[in-house]
Amino acid sequence: MEPIISPIPKVEKKIESKKEEPIRLGDKTIKLKDGSELKGNLIQYEDRYIIEIEGKKRVILSKDVESISF
Secondary structure (H helix, E strand, O other), X not given: OOOOOXXXXXXXXXXXXXXXOOEEEEEEEEEEOOOOEEEEEXXXXXXXXXXXXXXXXXXXXXXXXXXXXO
């Protein structure tokens, strides 16, 4: 009599993406690779920046930023 071997259940690993907390940088001037400059309240979040100018928010990808004036 052979023992009954039940299959081992597969354990799926849940990949938890760690979301970064937004970093408030304050009033800064950023220069974009296209040559334009923007001044406003800057927030860094993952791979992008959010700049608030006169109450309007604009999302800028990190790859489009040439420099940030601190």
